[in-house]
Amino acid sequence: MVEIKSFVAGQWLEGEVVNDENPSNLKEPAALAHLADMSVAEKAVDAARSALDSWKKLPAPSRGEILLKAARLLEERAEEIGKDMALEEGKTVAEGIGETKRAANILKYYAGQTLEPDGETYPSASPITFLFARREPVGVVLAISPWNFPIAIPGWKIAPALAYGNTVIWKPAEIVPLTSYHFLKALIDAGIPTGVLNMVIGKGSTVGDYLVEHPGVNAISFTGSNKVGRSILVKAAERNKKVQLEMGGKNPAIVFADADLDLAAEMVARGAFMSAGQKCTATSRVLVQREVVEKFIQKLTEKATTWPVGNALDPNTKVGPLASQEQYNKVKSYLDLAAEEGASFVAGRKMDAPDPGYFAPLTVLTDVSERSRLWREEIFGPVAIIRPFEDYEEAVNFANDTEFGLVSSVFTTNLKTAIRFSQDVQTGVVKVNQETAGLEYQVPFGGMKESSSGSREQGKVARDFYTQWKTVYVDLP
DSSP, rough: OOOOEEETTEEEEOOOOEEEEOOOOTTTTTTTEOOOHHHHHHHHHHHHHHHHHHHHSSSHHHHHHHHHHHHHHHHTHHHHHHHHHHHHHSSSHHHHHHHHHHHHHHHHHHHHHHTTOOOOEEEESTTEEEEEEEEEEOOOEEEEOOOOETHHHHHHHHHHHHHOOOOEEOOTTTTTTTHHHHHHHHHTTTTTTTTTEEEEEIIIIIIHHHHHHHHTOOOEEEEEOHHHHHHHHHHHHHTOOOOEEEEEEEEEEEEESSHHHHHHHHHHHHHGGGGGGTTTTTTEEEEEGGGHHHHHHHHHHHHHHHSOOOOOOOTTSBBOSSSSSSHHHHHHHHEEEEETTOOEEOOOOOSSOOOOSSSOOEEEESSSSSHHHHHHHOOOOEEEEEEESSSHHHHHHHHHHHEEEEEEEEEEEEHHHHHHHHHHSSSSSEEEESOOOOOTTTTTTEEEEEBBBOOSSSSSHHHHEEEEEEEEEEEEE
């Protein structure tokens, strides 16, 4: 069986060995993982700091060439990586291959960014002064990535960090070591110098906390839960570290009476159910104008009851399992709550013990109170909750009545309604006649309110986090 170890200063380091679960079949582990301890984390900081000076002095186009080579390797290995992702994370093979190709495109994009200008000149009040400012790397970056997009999210954190001259300590989620290995291996095979990228596989409560607080780390980019994100923010602020957080969502889809209901049902189903709903951008709340709500429920329920749920490696599977026992227990607790509160299960049911894997029913709920935890908290499972609304104002009020503000979507054939909604809704991303999930890598991504710390990832704006300005005044002799 494959064994995955941490990679620090060019060396594979052993640790406590645990099973890497296969969520489709709990009797057959996907791999074995070596969990790092704090001594490995300390070595990773030392390695990243030792490599920083030479890496940031390497011409930016040369850094870009390495990213470009890694991108080509990911493309060549996409089918193998997609299967391994399905094996250990639970999304389908097609989804895994698509995510791998997206990571390759992200690497290509930031390879191109190494050819972009890295500074500006300014007119000076002095006739003998040449005044300019340029961007420099922030230093050692700690990238903490989640399990639900185990290659795309590391891609959009690590690629810009490396492109702009930083060294990286990467702590992937410990339940996806196999996919993490593939991403790392592509960069190793592309020629990344020793110490520039270090992977530490371990639990957040041990190596994660240690790295967050370590004085040798200059910046932290984190994607994950709000609870952990807030803790990182406090610790980073106390130590004057640069920090970037992307956290949860309770994303609404608003369906107006004039919408194409077949399109809306398809897009809501994709947003709510694909990847078993385990996306921060997943559709969770569905607001439908009252005159078409029954018709829409019928169309969405048809998809929830006919889309095949099964083994992620089966080509006939549309939706794979939840990723872990923790995820299974969490989703089960919410469906138990739905039954206790008297919600109507239009599709789906309460969950039993996992057998043979962590499969969850595609669920459509109605009759859920706006005060219920079901309506207000992120479930992170294949659950869509439908609520009717009367008019535009009520729809927007419902959409904004949440602590989150990540993504929203609106379905309408009225351009005025669409533009007005995009201005009134309090989310960092707005989709019109599209599912809430699914992002392009060349544009800013991030949320409002409790969904984000404010900075944005992806696109050109990633440079804002991974670099810092230096202004230079030169008096000519």
